[in-house]
Amino acid sequence: MEEELAMLRQLIGQLQELLHNSSPPPPPSPPSSSSSSSSFVVLHNPQHQNRCCCLPLFDDTSSSDVSCDTLMAAGKRPRYLLETVKRSRKQKNQVKSRTEAGDGIMDQELWLEFPQDLFESVLSRLPVATLFQFRSVCRKWNALIDSDSFSKSCTDLPQTIPWFYTITSGGATCIKMGATEPNKNLKISNVNSGQVYDPSSKKWRHPVIPALPKKSIVLPMASAGGLVCFLDIGHRNFYVSNPLTKSFRELPARSFKVWSRVAVGMSLNGNSTSDGYKVLWVGCEGEYEVYDSLRNVWTKRGTIPSNIKLPVLLNFKSQPVAINSTLYFMLTDPEGILSYDMVSGRWRQYIIPCPPHLSDHTLAECGERLMLVGLVSKNAATCVCVWELQKMTLLWKEVDRMPNVWCLEFYGKHVRMNCLGNKGCLMLLSLRSRQMNRLITYNAVTREWAKVPGCTVPRGRKRLWIACGTAFQPSPTARA
Numbered sequence: 001m002e003e004e005l006a007m008l009r010q011l012i013g014q015l016q017e018l019l020h021n022s023s024p025p026p027p028p029s030p031p032s033s034s035s036s037s038s039s040f041v042v043l044h045n046p047q048h049q050n051r052c053c054c055l056p057l058f059d060d061t062s063s064s065d066v067s068c069d070t071l072m073a074a075g076k077r078p079r080y081l082l083e084t085v086k087r088s089r090k091q092k093n094q095v096k097s098r099t100e101a102g103d104g105i106m107d108q109e110l111w112l113e114f115p116q117d118l119f120e121s122v123l124s125r126l127p128v129a130t131l132f133q134f135r136s137v138c139r140k141w142n143a144l145i146d147s148d149s150f151s152k153s154c155t156d157l158p159q160t161i162p163w164f165y166t167i168t169s170g171g172a173t174c175i176k177m178g179a180t181e182p183n184k185n186l187k188i189s190n191v192n193s194g195q196v197y198d199p200s201s202k203k204w205r206h207p208v209i210p211a212l213p214k215k216s217i218v219l220p221m222a223s224a225g226g227l228v229c230f231l232d233i234g235h236r237n238f239y240v241s242n243p244l245t246k247s248f249r250e251l252p253a254r255s256f257k258v259w260s261r262v263a264v265g266m267s268l269n270g271n272s273t274s275d276g277y278k279v280l281w282v283g284c285e286g287e288y289e290v291y292d293s294l295r296n297v298w299t300k301r302g303t304i305p306s307n308i309k310l311p312v313l314l315n316f317k318s319q320p321v322a323i324n325s326t327l328y329f330m331l332t333d334p335e336g337i338l339s340y341d342m343v344s345g346r347w348r349q350y351i352i353p354c355p356p357h358l359s360d361h362t363l364a365e366c367g368e369r370l371m372l373v374g375l376v377s378k379n380a381a382t383c384v385c386v387w388e389l390q391k392m393t394l395l396w397k398e399v400d401r402m403p404n405v406w407c408l409e410f411y412g413k414h415v416r417m418n419c420l421g422n423k424g425c426l427m428l429l430s431l432r433s434r435q436m437n438r439l440i441t442y443n444a445v446t447r448e449w450a451k452v453p454g455c456t457v458p459r460g461r462k463r464l465w466i467a468c469g470t471a472f473q474p475s476p477t478a479r480a
Contacts, residue, residue, distance in 0.1 A: 120150045123150070129198065150477065160200075160473065160474060162421070162471045162474075163199070163471070164471050164472075165195075165196050165470055165471075165472055166195050166196070166469030167468060168467055194220070195455050195466070199441055203453075206458045207244065209246060211239075211246070211248035213237075216232045218231070218232050219231055220468070221266075221319075221470065222265050222279070223423070223471060224273075225272055225277060225473065225478050226242055226273065226477075227241065227277065227475075228243055229264060231262075231281075237251070240480045245476060247480040249480035255301055256301075260284050261284060261316050266278070267325055267326075276292065276293045276294040278291060279293075280327060280342065282304070282314070284313070286308075287301075288301075288302065288303070290345075308349045312338065313331060313332045313333040315332045315362075318419070319363070320363070322365070323370075324368070328363055328365075330361070335354050337363070338350075352389070354396070355376070355398070357378050359377060359417075360417040360418070361374025362422075364444070367425060371386060371444060372388075372396050373386050373422075374417070381407070382407065382413070384429065384431070384442075385400070385401040400444075406449070415431055415432065415436070416433070417431055418432075420470070420471075421470045422471055426442070428471065438451070
C-alpha cells in the first residue's frame with residue numbers, strides 16, 4: 001500500500017510539473033482501462049476494482065471541462081472521455097481566437113485614426129430611424145447631426161422614401177381634406193402629437209412637437225426638405241417644424257387676415273433648408289402672400305393678375321404639388337391647373353378637362369411629372385385610377401388603376417377618397433365608407449399598391465382614425 005501511495009505522489013508531482021511548464025500533452029494512446037491517455041490518467045486501485053482516480057491533463061479553467069468522476073460513475077468508456085476532452089479543447093481554442101481577433105478590431109487607437117468624413121458618410125446612409133437610435137451611443141454622435149459637414153453628406157444623397165405626418169380624429173367625425181375653416185362638428189384628438197407612418201418599415205411612429213399650441217387645432221398643410229408647415233384652423237398663425245428633431249419656428253403675423261379657405265404650398269430655395277425656403281398661401285379672392293425664411297418676413301403681397309379668371313375656385317381637397325420652384329394647384333371651375341413660380345413670381349393657368357365620372361381627385365407628382373389620382377364611379381362600380389398629364393396635348397392619360405380584386409370590395413358602396421400626402425412618387429390614400437376605413441399606398445414608379453396597417457394608440461389597442469396629413473422627406477438635419 002505504501003508503494004502505491006508513493007507512486008501516486010510521484011505521478012501527481014510529474015503532472016504538476018508538466019502543467020507548470022505549459023508543455024503540450026503527449027499524443028493520445030489507445031484507450032485502456034489501466035493505461036494513461038493524453039486527456040486523462042486513469043489509476044485503478046487493485047484492492048477496489050469499482051473505484052478509480054481520474055486526473056485531467058489540460059487547463060482546468062475551461063468552462064467546458066467535463067467531470068471525470070461523473071463520467072466514470074456513469075459507466076462511460078475512456079474513448080468517450082478522449083473525444084469529449086478533444087471537443088472541449090477545440091471549442092476553447094476557437095473562443096480564444098475569436099476573442100483575440102475581437103480585441104484587435106475594437107482597438108481604440110485604430111478607430112481614432114478612422115477618417116471623420118468617411119465616418120459621416122457611412123452614418124448618413126443609415127435608415128433615419130436607426131440613425132436616431134445611434135444618437136444615444138455618445139455625445140459625439142448626438143452632436144454629429146448639428147454639424148454642417150454631416151448635413152452636406154445627407155444633402156448629397158438621393159432622397160429617401162417619404163414619411164407621412166398625420167393627425168387623427170375621434171372616429172365619429174372627420175375633417176374634410178383641405179378645408180381649413182372652423183367646423184363645429186370637428187373632433188380631433190391628439191392634435192399636438194402627430195402620427196407618422198414610415199412606409200419602409202411599415203410602422204407608425206408617434207412623435208411629439210412640444211412647441212405647437214396645445215389648445216388649438218393645428219393642421220399639416222405642406223412640406224419641403226424635411227420640414228412640415230402647419231396652420232391653425234382659425235388662420236391666425238403659421239408654424240414650421242421638423243417632426244423628427246423638434247426644430248421649430250413660428251412665422252410672423254401676416255399683413256392681413258383671410259377668413260375663407262386657403263391653399264398652402266412650400267418649396268426650397270436650393271437643395272437643403274440651409275439655403276432657405278418659401279411658404280405661399282392663396283385665397284379664393286386671389287389674394288396671396290409669400291414667406292421668405294432667410295428674411296423672416298412675408299413678401300410679395302398681392303392678388304392674382306387679371307388674365308386669370310376670378311374668383312379662383314381651388315380644389316381644396318387636392319394639396320398643392322411642388323416641382324422644383326413651381327407650385328401647382330388644382331382648379332374646379334374652370335377645370336385645370338393654376339401654377340406659381342416661387343422665383344419669378346409668375347402665375348399661369350392651364351385649362352385641362354378632367355376624365356369623365358371622376359370624383360375626389362387630387363394632384364400628385366413623380367419625377368417632375370404631374371399625376372392625377374381619383375375615384376371613377378360608373379353604375380355601382382368604383383375604382384381608384386391614376387393619370388399622367390401629357391405635356392404636348394395637355395390631356396390626362398390613364399396609366400394605372402387599383403387591382404380589380406380590391407375594386408370589387410367597393411361595389412355598391414358609397415366610397416370617399418382623400419389623399420393624405422404625396423412626395424417622391426409615393427402617395428397615401430384614405431378610402432372610407434360606412435362599412436370600411438382603409439389606408440393604402442401607391443408607388444407611381446413600381447406601380448405597386450400596398451395596404452397600410454391600422455394606426456393604434458401608443459402602447460394600446462385602440463385604433464385611431466386618420467383625419468388629414470401631408471408627406472415629408474425624413475431629414476435629421478433640416479432646420480426650421
